[in-house]
Amino acid sequence: MAITLTALIIFLVGAALGVGGVWLAVLGGSWYYIFAALAFLITAALLFRKRPSSLLVYALLVIGTLGWAIWEIGFDWWQLAPRGGVIMLFGLWLLTPWIRGGLNEEEGRSRSAWGPAIPLAITVLAALGIAGYSMTQDPQQIAGELSKEVIIPTPDLGGNMPEGDWHQYGRTPYGQRYSPLKQITPENVGTLQLAWQYQTGDVKLPEDIGETTYQVTPLKVRDTLYLCTPHNWAIALDAATGKEKWKYDPNVGLNPDRQHQTCRGVSYYADPTLTAGQPCAERVYLPTSDARLIALDAANGQICPSFADKGTLHLEKGMPYNPAGYYYSTSPPVIAAGKIIVGGAVNDNYSIHEQSGVIRAFDINTGALVWNWDSGNPDVTTPLPEGQTYTHNSPNSWSVSSADEKLGLLYVPLGNQTPDQLGAGRSANVEKFSSSIVALDLNSGQVRWVRQTVHHDLWDMDVPAQPTLVDINTATGAVPALVGPTKQGDIYVLNRLTGEPILPIEEVPAPAGAIEGDFTSPTQPVSGLTFMPKPLTGKDMWGVSMFDQLACRIEFLKLRYEGRYTPPSLQGSLIYPGNFGVFNWGSVAVDPARQIMFGMPTYLAFTSRLVPRADVPPPGAGTKGSEQGLNRNEGAPYAVILAPFVSPLGLPCQAPPWGYVAGADLRTGKITWMHRNGTVRDSSPLPLPFKVGVPGIGGPIITAGGVAFLGAAVDDYLRAYDVTSGKQLWEARLPAGGQSTPMSFALADGKQYVVIVAGGHGSVGTKPGDYVLAYTLPK
Template identity: 55%
Template sequence: MAESRRSRAPLVTGVVFLLIGLAVAGAGVWLLALGGSWYYLPAGIGFAAVGALLWRRSIAALWMHALLVAGTLAWSLWEAGLDWWPLAARNDVPFVLGLWLLTPWVVRALRGRVDAAAAVRAGPPRAQLALGAALAAVLLVSALSWSRDEHRIEGRAPAPYAAAPEPAGVPPGEWHAYGRTGHGQRYSPLDQIDATNVARLQVAWTYRTGDVRGRPDDPVETTFEVTPLKVGQRLFLCTPHQSVVALDATTGRQIWRVDLQVRRGLALQHLTCRGLGYRAPDPAAAAQAPGDCAARLFMPTADGRLVALDPQDGSRCTRFGGGDGEVDLWAGMPKVRPGAYYSTSPPVVTRSRVIVGGTVLDNASTVEPSGVIRAYDADTGALVWNWDSGNPDDTAPLPPGRTYTPSSPNSWSVSSVDEALGLVYVPMGNQPPDQWGAERNPAGARYSSAVVALDLATGRVRWHFQTVHHDLWDYDVPAQPTLVDLRLGGRTVPALVQPTKQGEIFVLDRRDGRPLLPVREVPAPASDIPGERAAPTQPVSALSFDPPPLQGRDMWGATMFHELACRIALRRLRYEGRFTPPSLRGTLVYPGNFGVFNWGGVAVDPRRQIVFATPAYLAFFSRLVPRKDDTTLYVQGKHAPQHGTLPALNENFGAPYAVRLGPFVSPLGIPCQEPPWGYVAAADLTTGKILWMHRNGTVRDLAPIPLPFRMGVPSLGGPIVTAGGLAFLSGTLDYYVRAYDLTTGRELWRGRLPAGGQATPMTYLGADGRQYLLVVAGGHGSLGTQAGDYVIAYALPER
């Protein structure tokens, strides 16, 4: 009976090889017809030939498979070099099948019935040795690749050499704005934690908000993205469901909590709060009447209000807004539809102004609320000016009975401010819908996907710089502009550093928008959609993390079959590099609208004149779907939910096309392009040179089996840097907060988080004299990271 089973092994194995061969050869013909790699057709024939020889119980099957293994290895080295993950995807199936062919059940049946003594005397047949040698070569090359990192840039950042004056009113141990100050550097002058002791960090306290996604009306993107403020000895933060909390900064004890009673049943795309605005008290001001509030916290809500709270007890500052401590951001809005306009990012706060923008739905329709930017009196809440990019020259407060321009480009991210220059710097989004631009407002189009400098006093445009012309890719400016003084040509220049989704970091003179690092216009592909036009050129900075265009050799998967499927998928899409316009055929968008950089932005060390960045690389696809009417759901399907998520997202009512969007992934849901997908990097802001760049993060929390492979994963949530020579990041898609040596990029410490850390951390000084690192771990709905409600403070052990 055992002998019978052994004799059937080649037959069964042969059938498997034949099926694999037919599938691979057939797909290989398809790929060749699309202009792709030639390898898969002969490989499929090779698999089939091995199957036929196994069916005949011929020892030549081992010779044939040895040739297949060796040929695949040679082709893999030619395409991928000594890069382990691409090598693994190409060689895994031939290697595993080769091991099976060397098992006794197959080999004995192929050698025929000879007595054991004769088999021993004869030794292994040459075919068996040849196959073993081919498999050994795969192992040897794999071992060589394990000791190399083809994607690593080694180097060193300079030592600190420039002065870094602190903005007035922000003590070194505090954090008064989203980016610590209105300049948005995410730089702390604290140096108690440094490279010599960071490995000793431990949890000092943990606070649970009790606010976790999962309520009936929650959209998919219900996320805990807040960066708390630290003022005096208190921390101030907001939660996804719009509560504001004050904690003791040293112990984590809750001091007060206020629920802002947001309207229920909103059809929101996002439900989050990234932070609060803060205005410090005026030391020269007279005693305050009840409700005046010497200091103020400002919170924009998901139902379209701007609320002013007293940091002392969370009560309303009733002088603001005429008695109730809030202003209605729906005032003057066209197309009022609760949930279609709201602000997820903190406002800019100066001594006299509160400046707020808001998000407008990307792809629901062509007629949405306005993307107007408004400045309110920080004391009374009176509207001081409004800048509507669809009507940019009229900034006087909108009179009763009039409305702002519908669907004008909006600013959903965080703005920055230079009070000395009297300018607020606004990162602008795109006019909806994102992938169809033939009917956009010409005035708004000028400011779409641009950084715009507005006069603090009047709201008028002082200058603007467009990072994408006629944006058709959702490449809106996602991140807060960072303001830093740079030493260039022997003089100090006030600069603005603007990261973008497409990977550019533009370095501009913040006085007039003039590029300080060279910017060139490069040719871009034309649109093939009737009536649409794509810009003939696009701007590229001398400081760029834009990845090379994808090729067939860059495709990847868990096996050679998934890689083959991705190669076919790539060839079926329109792709002529970055800025390939959307199409009916389907377009590959790389980098995708997840962005090389997103709202987390970058951190800048003003003393070293460098930027610490977290570039991410994920490809997406977009496919235009012709619309015949303005009621049918073409991309959402018949069962689109009516609450919690937007039923019309990507339908583009009013446009001739809906759009189907998604990540470019294999049948297993794994990115089709090879890893790494995420890095940490440092670059010199005065030269544009990338100083070092390392893959970052593991797939421990992304794979079905928690294997900590360091493949390099994206992060969502920004970094910070400190005078201690460290950078901190918690936003990677594995659940860790990490510390890096800012000079070399080496990871020095990591702490395991109980949930996804998709927020920007911060650091401060406690009443006990210790420096604390604060991390929010709440997860991210659309990324699928673990939900949580954790606020975690780390510190060095008490002496």
């Protein structure tokens, strides 16, 4: 009975592999699955007849699969396992007494014990040995050590504040995410313990939009932390104890038209014309998801009525349209040169009738408009006259800008014009400024230089990250530099005064063949420091078994794919890296003394399929545009369906690792080390801590003590790393997803803390919560 049932199962496996294998071969893929199917079918036929030769045939399948797998991908266990896992399980079962002992060649002949099974046993043992060896290998890893040499002993950190404070999103207007504190070191970080925990009370509600998420980095001024929550509550905490000092709720309400319900941070300002203790001498500026900017007294959370309209600046003013929920701020404004400078997010791919992406500078005290830079009308930056509107649907800046007051420049990361995947009819200004870093004069808003990171963007490759400002030593001396991470994996290292490259930029050929009426750029830029992935091939397809791996191979060949910048198509195109980004708003952290960077490159492929307008279903529940699924692009000839490239089981079709930590030398552009980061503990049915290397969204920080801190991964941990080698030194289990960027501060007694906000991320599906957690060394 056992033999007959086994034979039937093996026959069904062979039949399924045969159908899929023929389909794959017809598409131009590997023929292995056809040969494997034949081996399964022959084994099944011989088992039905109880022939010992069935074990020999199966031994040939095991050794053939092993050779093929090693030829394809080497000794990477995470890729060997799906190729051979099912085959090994059947091989072990065939060696059991219930199968082996029931095989004979002729009726009535004595049954053999091990003779016909020896070849199969040898091949299975060999495969197990190879599997064990591959578990000790990591062919994807780059091992090395960054130099510990201090290149600039007293680097320019971009802000005048105590070492233990953190006054802006990236600590200073330079956005370095670097703390000069040294108390926590690689030697003692392993003893970090929870100092205090606070819960905001702002939790995700059933009626909230999907991407309701905590992405906030708290600020620290003297003895107080300031932060915001997804529904834009502003909160002040005692830095020593985590006790709440005040809370302000702007009552933004729930709006299903918003794509994002988040707040990455508030902005802090101390008015030098007022005496400490006077009302609103120190202010916290809160951006909201209903397009307001609210000035609050940092001492008590009360509204500062002298700013704008009784304390509130209404950002919808001057916009060409006014549908609620289609324009809002998710990132903290920049404060520099007596101005508060605001960008804004627009809903991607809802409609061609989008709000303007204008950048506006307001007087920090009064809220009066000082200048406005509208990329649709870039030469006129004087305040927009009453009754006029900004250019609709111009590239916007939803991320964080940086500023250098000494040079008088603001550095703005820009996105693309909606629809992201359709480029026909874009204006000359859109073609110039889309997906670029733009330097604006802080006093006038006039363009000083522009550096485009992708030409004629058809892939939603917004510049997502705050540019980091750092002085870099070159052969000709110290140069004021800008480090700009991008979704496509390039990190631009530019002279921030001129926009010219410090590390070389090369224009390389790019795929052609856009839809009729559109075009692609013949070349695309690649930076001298790049984390762009190698192009995918069939052998890079993955699954937990050979069946879903086969399905991914078939799907891969059905899609259009010609490498990075494959244009969107009606058949469906594979976009790799996808618009999730190698780097996103979390940016990178830079050590300005050692001239090195720490980052979290992520690799996920997406699919993009254009849908002719006539085939788009009418508006209704579940069909409104979003960043995944059907993006309606109302008013355009095509909608687009965007989705992660996943298997029938919902796992990435490309092989892991999907997430790394990495260190690079900013002077040479060399990636010195790169290691898998994160486990599948919180993203698999069983809580298994396998260090596969998982995706994440959020950002890192670096401390002068030589330690980097990062949450972000889709498992719920905060981790510490040795910046020099990338070795993980410590981790703390978080009560919710840690998709925010941590920060570090010190109290008056010199005690150093690390703080992270853990509230989860709606789009990536991590555990929601409302926690603020502070860690410090034991007394």
